[in-house]
Amino acid sequence: MKLVKVKNYEELSAFAAEKILEKVRSSNRVSLGLATGGTPVRTYELLIDDFKKRKTSYQHVHTYNLDEYVGIAADAQTSYQYYMFEHLFNHIDIPKENVHLPNGTAENILQETQRYEDAIDKLKGVDLQLLGIGENGHIGFNEPGTPFDRTTHVTELEESTREANSRYFNSLDEVPTHAITMGIATILKSKEIVLLASGEKKAEALYQMFNGEISNNCPASVLRNHPNVIVVADEQAASKL
Ligand code: GLP
Numbered sequence: 626m627k628l629v630k631v632k633n634y635e636e637l638s639a640f641a642a643e644k645i646l647e648k649v650r651s652s653n654r655v656s657l658g659l660a661t662g663g664t665p666v667r668t669y670e671l672l673i674d675d676f677k678k679r680k681t682s683y684q685h686v687h688t689y690n691l692d693e694y695v696g697i698a699a700d701a702q703t704s705y706q707y708y709m710f711e712h713l714f715n716h717i718d719i720p721k722e723n724v725h726l727p728n729g730t731a732e733n734i735l736q737e738t739q740r741y742e743d744a745i746d747k748l749k750g751v752d753l754q755l756l757g758i759g760e761n762g763h764i765g766f767n768e769p770g771t772p773f774d775r776t777t778h779v780t781e782l783e784e785s786t787r788e789a790n791s792r793y794f795n796s797l798d799e800v801p802t803h804a805i806t807m808g809i810a811t812i813l814k815s816k817e818i819v820l821l822a823s824g825e826k827k828a829e830a831l832y833q834m835f836n837g838e839i840s841n842n843c844p845a846s847v848l849r850n851h852p853n854v855i856v857v858a859d860e861q862a863a864s865k866l
Contacts (some may be wrong), residue, residue, distance in 0.1 A: 761843075
């Protein structure tokens with residue numbers, strides 16, 4: 626696992642955007658694993674800026690998001706699908722049919738998790754996976770305790786995760802209790818992973834990720850077993866390293 630320390634959120638976002646652009650330009654068929662949350666917002670803005678200025682095309686890019694809430698309609702403002710269209714897809718030339726997220730309102734949710742896993746498995750993992758990290762060390766929505774061999778599945782969110790994400794909802798009560806998430810085994814199939822951590826709230830999770838045991842108490846620690854991971858941390862997130 627390689628650590629890249631940068632000064633601040635802007636530099637972190639520029640690094641991530643450049644990595645994504647390199648990948649997008651590298652081949653005529655590219656799969657990207659994408660993340661939501663506050664951290665990648667500026668990265669996506671920089672991709673949009675690049676699209677406006679340099680017209681880097683995404684016609685050949687297929688995206689697979691890490692997770693989606695269960696029970697939130699795809700077109701609701703709080704869905705991760707809505708987030709992705711607002712923050713990125715509406716502003717670049719990616720074909721809609723190339724965009725993949727789990728369907729959190731599927732009638733048969735188990736079948737949906739299998740369908741999603743099969744699609745990623747067919748690629749033998751995405752080419753580049755972008756990750757954030759939860760304050761408790763979660764990746765995607767793989768909370769502490771999730772076995773490392775889980776593939777895409779339905780997970781119950783920790784109270785602390787619901788609270789951290791409640792800023793996107795009118796109240797904590799509205800935050801879903803469950804989500805569909807790529808499993809750790811799904812994430813580990815990725816050919817390359819870039820994890821972004823910004824702010825002092827992430828410092829302890831990063832400390833555990835690098836220095837704690839590789840254990841499901843800190844899901845992100847498993848990334849030490851992957852051959853091609855870059856962790857990009859700003860000064861505050863890296864303050865305990
Ligand atoms: C959510 C998402 C994760 C994300 C994490 C951190 O739980 N499911 O994919 O990495 O939040 O979010 P933020 O970047 O807002 O700190």
